Amino acid sequence: MPVPVLRRLGHRRIARTRFLTLERHYLLDGRGRWTVRDVVRHPGAVVVIPWNGTAVALIEQYRHAAGRRLRELPAGKLDIAGEPPRDTARRECIEEAGLDPGRLTLVHSCFTSPGFTDEYCHIYLAEDLRPVVADPQGIEEEQAEIVWLTASEAEADLAAGVFEDATTIVGLYALLAHLR
Template identity: 45%
Template sequence: MISVFEATIRGPKNEMLSREITRHPGAVCIVPLDGSTVTMIRQYRCAADQYLLEIPAGKRDIDGETPEETAKRELIEEVGLSAGKIHLLGEYYNSPGFCDEYSYCYLATDCVPVPDSRQGTEEEYMEIVHINLDDVPQMITEKRIVDAKSIVGLMLAKEHVR
């Protein structure tokens, strides 16, 4: 899944520097949009020790699966929706100061429910929440959305549908 190693690099003054690097398989995130309604999830995040409101997302941990295929699979697994249309909104490094995780962010529209698709242990504890895309900037300002991938994805989606 992930690995951590120590890298030695040459600094700007030719000095040797040590850096811890985390290798990550990459990830996807998806903004499921129906009109102006976004389907999100609220789930407990142990590292943050709180429940966070997030867009569906997941690791690219299946060999040979394209980012788009991963996005479609995660959308079904996490919120029980199948995307009729999927559009790449953007790509980015999540935290390049220590990690090589690279993410692909998608907009999913014309979604249809997939019955009995939320079967996993994690999904059992995820609450599905619907928000209005127009409320996103205020929700970010009020710290109701503090997850970086969600902020990036929602703002990219908001710009895309303008």
Template identity: 45%
Template sequence: MPGGDTAKREIVEHPGAVAVVALDSEGFVTLIHQYRHALGRHLWELPAGLLDAEGESPVDGARRELGEEVGLSAQWWSTLVDVAASPGFTDEVVRVYLAQGLSTVERDHQGEEEADLEIHRFPLSDAVSMVFSGEIVNSSAVGGLLAAREVVEGRASARPADAPWRDRPTRFAARGLR
């Protein structure tokens, strides 16, 4: 600590996660409406999931989650943002991808967490308005949608899908806790 003092900290270790702004050729994004017990209500979110498959690259995890949660596949992938959920107590960082050139694939339901998941499409501008109205509060969705708008409107550039990920969580996986 500053001044040479020490402090005790508890850190929640996380395997890392990915989220996807799936943007179709008409400018619509696919969002899910899913119950989140920590907040006691359904939240609007991006398709997303944990990086918990051994040896799977982050972009491959994003491809898997996009197919499992919303039945989509994408031709083109790029990195929008990395979002540290709450770095005061967890090392969780979510990499948010932009997926374009979408096509439909068979959706693979993964269990009870996705049992009541609803899938909706919104114009990107409407999704951004939902961020500012407080309807979308999930941090990776907020960051990803705002970044996607900046990229689509030419004010920012996305990074390659395999861009270096400095803050990707590694401690949890290194201890063999999958």
């Protein structure tokens, strides 16, 4: 394994919220220069691609940080201690889309923005969907709408730049690759 380019000399916590921690890291490079980086610690997340064999379910909801409604795949934080990502994916699919997947397949995992956060996202293809009563967990989810798109509609919307959420874009491309 290569020697790290930057060595952490120390760090301190700047802030902590319900699920995020902001840390300031003091680093030294191989030439003896030091620098500071702020890092957002995140518990991780899942994204679910609910596929019924002909269409994919997306959630259209208001996102405060973005300042508008976005069309996204169901997703959620790994916020229950000890809960495996696969179980979180199932729970989020039920809560947000009202769909209980009979089969979940991990199709991709990725950092969401490694320049400043350690958030790592697991993306699951959900199949053999069974409709159940949705269990929205918050104001945004209560006002969310489910939108079904065929693979060709999703592909056209990807090409047109309709989707602005990175993990939704990755998830939909993973779905299209799976279907080919």
